[in-house]
Amino acid sequence: MAQKQRVFSGVQPTGKLHLGNYVGAIKQWADNQDAYDNIFCVVDLHAVTIPENVDPKQFRAKSLEVAALYLACGIDPDKSTVFLQSHVAEHSEMAWLLNCVTPLGWLYRMTQFKAKAGSNESVGTGLLDYPVLMAADILLYDTHRVPVGEDQKQHIEFTRDLAQRVNNMFPGADLVIPEPMIPPAGARVMGLDDPMVKMSKSIGETKKGHSIGLLDAPGTVKKAIMSAQTDSGNEARFDHAGPGVRNLLDLYEVLSGQGREAIEAEFHGQGYGKLKKALVEQVVAALEPVQTRYAELTGSPDYLLSILRQGAERARGIAATTQARLRDAMGFVAP
Ligand code: TYM
Numbered sequence: 001m002a003q004k005q006r007v008f009s010g011v012q013p014t015g016k017l018h019l020g021n022y023v024g025a026i027k028q029w030a031d032n033q034d035a036y037d038n039i040f041c042v043v044d045l046h047a048v049t050i051p052e053n054v055d056p057k058q059f060r061a062k063s064l065e066v067a068a069l070y071l072a073c074g075i076d077p078d079k080s081t082v083f084l085q086s087h088v089a090e091h092s093e094m095a096w097l098l099n100c101v102t103p104l105g106w107l108y109r110m111t112q113f114k115a116k117a118g119s120n121e122s123v124g125t126g127l128l129d130y131p132v133l134m135a136a137d138i139l140l141y142d143t144h145r146v147p148v149g150e151d152q153k154q155h156i157e158f159t160r161d162l163a164q165r166v167n168n169m170f171p172g173a174d175l176v177i178p179e180p181m182i183p184p185a186g187a188r189v190m191g192l193d194d195p196m197v198k199m200s201k202s203i204g205e206t207k208k209g210h211s212i213g214l215l216d217a218p219g220t221v222k223k224a225i226m227s228a229q230t231d232s233g234n235e236a237r238f239d240h241a242g243p244g245v246r247n248l249l250d251l252y253e254v255l256s257g258q259g260r261e262a263i264e265a266e267f268h269g270q271g272y273g274k275l276k277k278a279l280v281e282q283v284v285a286a287l288e289p290v291q292t293r294y295a296e297l298t299g300s301p302d303y304l305l306s307i308l309r310q311g312a313e314r315a316r317g318i319a320a321t322t323q324a325r326l327r328d329a330m331g332f333v334a335p
Contacts, residue, residue, distance in 0.1 A: 003037075004035070004036050004037040005036055005037065005144035005145060006036065006037045006038075006039065006141055006142060006143050006144050006145075006176075007029070007032070007036040007037070007038045007039065007143065007144070007145050007146070007147060007181070008038075008039045008040075008041070008137065008138050008141045008143040008146060008178075009025060009029055009039075009040055009041075009146055009147050009148060010040065010041040010042065010043040010046075010085065010137060011025065011026070011042065011043065011066055011070075012043050012044075012046045012047045012201075013042055013043075013044055013047050013059065013062040013063040013065070013066040014047045014053065014062065014201055014202065015200070015201025015202045015204060015205045016201055016204040016205045016211065016213045017065075017066065017069055017201065017213065017214045017215075018189075018199055018200075018201060018204050018211035018212055018213055018214065019189060019199065019211065019212040019214070019251065019283065020149065020186075020188075020189035020198070020199035020200075020211070021149075021201070021214075022073065022214060022286075023183070023185075023186030023189060023251065023254045023255070024148070024149025024150070024183065024186055024187050024188070024189060025147060025148055025149055026069075026070065026073045026075070027073065027183075027186075027254070028147045028181065028183050029070075029073075029075060029080070029147055030073055030074035030075055032147070033074075033075070033076060033079045033080055034079065036144075036145065038075075038079065038080035038081065039080070039081045039083075039141050039143075039315060039318075040070055040075055040080055040081070040082050041082075041083055041084070041085050041137060041315070042063055042066045042067050042070070042082075042083070042084045042085065043085045043134075043137065044059075044063045044084050044085050044086045045085045045086050045091060045092065045133060046085070046130060046133060046134070047059065047062075047063075048126065049124060049126040049127045049129075049130050050116065050124070050127060051124060051126075053202075063084055064301070064304060067082060067084065067304060067307075067308055068294055068297040068298060068304055069214055069215075069290070069294060070082055071293065071297055071304070071307070072214075072290045072291070072293040072294035072297060073214070073290050074290075077307045077310070077311070081311045081314045081315055082307055082308065082311045083308055083311030083312040083314075083315045084308055084312065085137065087308065087309075087312035087315075088312055088315045088316050088319055090140055090316065090319035090320060090322075090323050091133065091136050091137060091140065091319070092133075092136075093323060094136035094139065094140050094319070094322075094323060094326070095129070095132050095133045095135075095136040097326060097327075097330065098132050098135055098136055098139070098162060098166070099129065099132050101162065101165055101166055101169060102132050102162060106131075106158060106161070106162075107128050107129065107131060107132070108128075110130075110131055110154060110155075110158065111154060112130070112131075112151075112154070112155070113127060113128055113130065113131075131155050131158045131159075132162070134155050134158075134159065135155075135158060135159040135162050135163070138156075138159050138178050139159065139162075139163055139166075139175050139176070139178075139322070140318070140319040140322050140323065141315070141318050141319065141322065142175075142176040142318075142322060143176060143178045144176060144178060144179065145178065145179050145180075145181045146159075146178050146179070146180050146181060147181040147182075147183075148180060148181070148182065149182070149183075149186075149187050149188060149189075150182055150187040150188040151188065151198060152180070153180055153182065156178060156179075156180040157180075159178060160177050160178060163175040163176070163177050163178070164177060166326070170326070170329040170330050171329065172325070172328065172329035173325065173326050173329040173330070174325065174329075175322075175326070183254070185250050185253045185254045186250055186251065186253075186254040189247065189250070189251065190243065190244075190247040191203065191210045191211065192209060192210060192211065192212070192224050192225065192227075192228040192229065192247070193207065193209045193210045193227075193228070193229060194210070194229060195229055195242075195243035195244040195246075195247050196243060199211045208224075209223070209224050209227055209228075210224075211224075212224050212225070212283060212287075214287060214290055214291075214294075215287075215291060215294065216287070218284045218288075221280060221283050221284055221287070222280045222284075225248070225276050225279050225280045225283065226273075226276050226277075226280065228244060228247075228248060228276065229244045230242065230244040230245050230248070230272045231244060231245065234268075234269055234270060234271065234272070235268070236249060236263075236264060236267040236268040236269070236270070236272070236275055237264050237268050238250075238253075238260050238263075238264065245272060245275070248272070248275055248276065248279055249263060249267075249275070251279060251282075251283070252275065252278065252279050252282060255279075255282040255283060255285075255286050256278075256282050266278075
């Protein structure tokens with residue numbers, strides 16, 4: 001039997017994990033687990049790139065919360081390796097080696113850096129360097145596919161370009177060129193309060209009605225969806241709907257698993273209340289098992305830690321092999 005292709009992905013332990021993170025990323029990780037050799041990382045080193053936002057106590061709890069949510073969303077530790085990025089030192093070393101090969105101009109061009117740095121002159125070097133650490137994450141595992149939402153596309157393109165550059169400069173490095181895996185629906189979930197803005201973990205933390213958190217109670221879910229911004233029409237067709245309604249239709253499509261024609265037949269030409277109510281049901285039904293499993297996991301913290309330790313051990317083995325290959329290709333003396 002041919003060896004399975006490797007999948008790698010991760011979520012930053014910052015802010016409030018939301019439905020966009022679920023349908024854009026974690027759901028597709030869980031749904032495709034049997035087809036790939038999967039590695040899922042809680043990217044805690046990325047979470048300190050804006051150090052002003054780091055509260056050490058909350059950060060520690062958040063890292064474990066995200067790991068528990070991976071499992072609660074259906075990531076099975078027997079099928080997938082789950083670990084914390086900071087537990088595998090190779091990520092930092094790989095980032096250094098890649099840093100030395102990365103043209104600065106490539107980093108200044110990244111849209112997420114421009115958006116996050118804004119005009120803040122005291123912005124940390126880590127924020128500029130963020131894409132290199134992400135490339136290190138991916139390239140360390142000879143990753144073939146990276147399941148992410150649409151907002152990460154530029155980072156994956158950057159990773160591909162960088163891998164190619166390393167391979168050209170240092171024959172023998174043989175870094176695998178990864179492909180993004182972006183879901184056909186749900187790759188860019190928008191804010192319920194403002195469909196022109198992407199649903200975001202940080203906005204969701206402070207602004208009610210913006211996002212649906214994976215741990216939100218059914219009443220909160222209902223309130224957020226029923227008051228989601230739409231328009232004054234009754235257009236519930238995928239190609240013609242306004243952005244707010246389109247967002248609801250997209251979410252309904254992913255969560256119900258129904259085809260677009262059936263969805264349009266059910267909701268087009270009616271008040272949006274029917275679509276909203278049906279979406280509330282879908283979301284509550286999707287989150288209910290996640291929340292039950294999450295509650296069980298928080299009751300057994302030792303189990304979660306043991307999964308993370310085992311995961312880190314396996315990840316270290318793979319990462320060390322790739323690292324040694326790159327070190328050798330670059331001419332470092334073997335230890
Ligand atoms: P992060 O933590 O911002 O988001 C985690 C995942 O959720 C997806 N996502 C969304 N999908 C649909 N609609 C949305 N509104 C939405 N918001 C977020 C993201 O695309 C992502 O897949 N840089 C990454 C973390 C990372 C990583 C990696 C990912 C670090 N190293 C290596 C893959 C491989 C990030 O900040 O994701």
